[in-house]
Amino acid sequence: MKSVLKKTNRAVALILAGSVLCTALSSCSSGGTNKSNPVAVDEFGEVDMEKALSYETDIDALIEKLEAKEVDPSKPVSENINKKTLAVFNWLRENHGTKTILGQQMMNEKNYEDAVYYGLSEDLPAIKGFDLIFSTSSGDTSQIDRAIEWHTKSSGLVTLTWHWNVPRDIDNLSKGTAFYTEEITNFSLVNAVTPGTKEYEQIIHDIDLIAIQLQRLEEADVPVLWRPLHEASGSWFWWGGSSRDNSMEDSYKKLWYIIFDRLENYHKLTNLIWIWNGQNQRHSVSPNTYDISGTDIYPNSQDHTAQEKSYADLQKITAEGKMIALTECGYIPDIKDMKETGAMWLYCLPWYGDFVYASSGGGPVLDTDGLPSVNTEKMSEEFLKGFLEDENVITWKKMPKWDGTEKNVPENTDLLFKMANWSKDH
Numbered sequence: 001m002k003s004v005l006k007k008t009n010r011a012v013a014l015i016l017a018g019s020v021l022c023t024a025l026s027s028c029s030s031g032g033t034n035k036s037n038p039v040a041v042d043e044f045g046e047v048d049m050e051k052a053l054s055y056e057t058d059i060d061a062l063i064e065k066l067e068a069k070e071v072d073p074s075k076p077v078s079e080n081i082n083k084k085t086l087a088v089f090n091w092l093r094e095n096h097g098t099k100t101i102l103g104q105q106m107m108n109e110k111n112y113e114d115a116v117y118y119g120l121s122e123d124l125p126a127i128k129g130f131d132l133i134f135s136t137s138s139g140d141t142s143q144i145d146r147a148i149e150w151h152t153k154s155s156g157l158v159t160l161t162w163h164w165n166v167p168r169d170i171d172n173l174s175k176g177t178a179f180y181t182e183e184i185t186n187f188s189l190v191n192a193v194t195p196g197t198k199e200y201e202q203i204i205h206d207i208d209l210i211a212i213q214l215q216r217l218e219e220a221d222v223p224v225l226w227r228p229l230h231e232a233s234g235s236w237f238w239w240g241g242s243s244r245d246n247s248m249e250d251s252y253k254k255l256w257y258i259i260f261d262r263l264e265n266y267h268k269l270t271n272l273i274w275i276w277n278g279q280n281q282r283h284s285v286s287p288n289t290y291d292i293s294g295t296d297i298y299p300n301s302q303d304h305t306a307q308e309k310s311y312a313d314l315q316k317i318t319a320e321g322k323m324i325a326l327t328e329c330g331y332i333p334d335i336k337d338m339k340e341t342g343a344m345w346l347y348c349l350p351w352y353g354d355f356v357y358a359s360s361g362g363g364p365v366l367d368t369d370g371l372p373s374v375n376t377e378k379m380s381e382e383f384l385k386g387f388l389e390d391e392n393v394i395t396w397k398k399m400p401k402w403d404g405t406e407k408n409v410p411e412n413t414d415l416l417f418k419m420a421n422w423s424k425d426h
Contacts, residue, residue, distance in 0.1 A: 035082065036215055036269045039208045047208045049201065056195055057261040059254055066286040073321030077288050082270040084403055085223035088157065089273055089291065091400065096323045096346045100338060101394040102387070103127035103159065103349030104356070105328065109146065112364045112372045113356045114413040117395075119371055120381060121388040124396035124409075127157040127225070129349055135213055136206045137165035137177045144213050151222040155405035156396060158217070159225035159275070159327075159349070162210065166238060170198045181238050189239060190247055193254035207259055211267045218271040221404055226272045227327060228259050231296055233279035242282055249282045260289045277327055280317065287319030292346060294327030302378065304334045311343035330355060331378060335390045354378075369420035 040051040076089045095101065104113050104125035117124050130147045134140035150156045165177035169186040178184050191199035217224055232252050235241030239255060241248050256276075263269050276290035295314045297307050307326070314324055326333065326348040338344045350356055357372040358365040364372040374381050388395055401407045408414070 036080070036218060037267050038215065039212050039267065047205050049205060052204050052208050053195075053201065055262070055266050057258045059257050059261075062257055062261050062265075063286065066288040069288050071287045071319050073291075073319065073323075076291055077274055078264055078270070078272055080264065080268045080270045081272075082218075082221075082223075084221055085271045085273060088223045088402070092273070092292075092323060092346060095394060097344055099392050099394050100333075100335065100345050101126050101157075101347035101399075102332075103129060103347045105129035105131075105349055105352045106143075106146070107131070107352045109142065109412070110416075111410060111412045113352055114410060115372050115416055116357050116374055117384070117388065118409070118413055118417065120374075120385045121395075122397075123388050124154075124156070124413075126394050126396050126399040127159055127347055127349065129159045129161065131161055131163055132210055132213060133163040133165065133179075135162075136209050141213060141216075144216055147224075148217060148220045148222055150410065151402070151405060152220060153406050153408050154396070154410055155399070155401045155407045157225065157399070158222055159227060160214075161227045161230050164206065164229075164237075164239065166192075166199075166202060166206070170202065179237055181235055181241070184238050187238060189251045189255070193251050193258060203255070203258070204262075207262050208267075211263060211269065214263065214269055214272070215267070218269060221271075223271050223273065223402075225275055225292070227275040227277050227294065229256055230277040230294075230327070231279060232277065232283045240283075242280075246282070252278075252283055253285055256285050256289065275325070275327060279314075284317055287322060290322070292323045292325050293318035294325040296328035297326060298328070298330035298351075303331050304337070304379065304383065306333045306337040306341045306343040306345075308337075308341040308343040311341075311345065325349075332384070332387060334383075335387055335392050339392060370416065371420050 040048040042048045074093065076086065081089070102125045104117075104127070106113065106128050114124055128147070128150050130143040132143065134143070147158045147160070151158055163179045165179050166184070166187050167173050168175040168178050168184050171186060188199055191197040192203045194200055214224065214226070229239050229252065231237060232240040233242070239252055243249070260274070263272065273292065274290045275292040275294050276285060277294045277296065278284060279295050293314055295310055297310055311324065318324060323346045325346040329348050329350050332350055333343075333345065333348055353359060354375050355378055356375060358375045366372055374384055387393055
């Protein structure tokens with residue numbers, strides 16, 4: 001290891017060691033076969049940086065190869081894709097443009113968002129969003145555990161984003177980590193894509209840590225709608241933003257290509273469906289590195305329109321035929337408006353917490369039976385129930401059961417309603 005990573009929090013390494021060994025030995029799951037190349041680790045379970053740094057992405061050569069390849073939206077960009085992930089990809093394409101799939105970002109393990117949907121229609125979102133936010137900073141991999149459970153026990157689909165925590169000060173790791181630009185004092189995106197720098201070492205280390213978690217999902221036979229470097233057009237995250245000299249956009253693109261190359265060509269992961277969330281022309285990358293183009297929309301006031309203009313704007317910068325998704329939203333778009341305007345998003349994914357349920361003091365407002373209710377500042381019960389039951393909306397119940405999975409209501413949600421029913425009876 002180089003100097004900066006010798007100081008990496010050993011506690012994180014020890015927490016991750018178990019999952020590293022599971023991945024490397026392919027012995028911790030009875031799910032799908034792990035076909036990717038295991039991440040090299042040292043005796044502490046940490047990423048072996050000497051081996052990690054021995055592989056370096058030749059960005060110019062990669063771009064030349066990508067440009068020489070025909071863009072075929074009917075096929076996934078991953079050349080390693082496994083059988084189930086291909087089935088998910090094909091199912092998404094079958095429904096793109098005609099129906100929209102309901103998603104939901106998750107965070108709290110009690111899944112109160114689920115309870116809102118289930119209470120209205122005994123149904124759930126078909127896609128759940130999870131986050132790798134703590135995977136590199138604290139070693140907390142509970143989001144991955146929940147993603148595996150959601151797919152294997154409930155046959156739900158998984159999308160993953162990554163709020164990438166990096167050192168606030170690359171020269172003083174004691175200052176902790178952050179992903180918001182305003183909280184970072186000394187971590188250069190330009191350096192991060194320049195081999196030989198401390199920042200470059202850090203991003204290679206972190207990508208490999210994330211690869212370990214993606215391999216856990218692969219080993220459990222969980223396909224992943226993978227959305228790294230999200231909302232790149234904004235300056236609020238350290239990997240995004242625009243600048244007059246194009247250095248930020250160029251560095252963002254290099255970082256995207258490093259991630260793509262490392263996961264696809266070095267580790268050869270088999271369970272990824274790639275989502276580009278660059279959101280403007282200046283952050284465009286090769287269409288041979290993404291299957292879905294996404295944008296995130298948070299109106300300042302209640303707005304259930306289809307966001308037709310945003311759909312059209314995204315379509316202009318997306319390779320023809322590629323799928324288009326509302327990868328995050330503050331308000332669920334009206335399905336009738338989507339049909340009428342043609343802005344039929346592949347899926348729409350509202351954010352967690354009070355974007356769905358009524359809250360107070362940071363937590364949900366619960367009724368006497370312990371159940372949450374719809375946040376009527378975001379939508380009415382009638383709107384959400386109508387959306388869930390519309391024939392053009394694919395929910396959990398309307399989605400096929402995937403091979404090797406069970407189709408159960410999530411345990412937390414099932415228990416919550418059993419307790420509520422018991423309370424009513426007593």
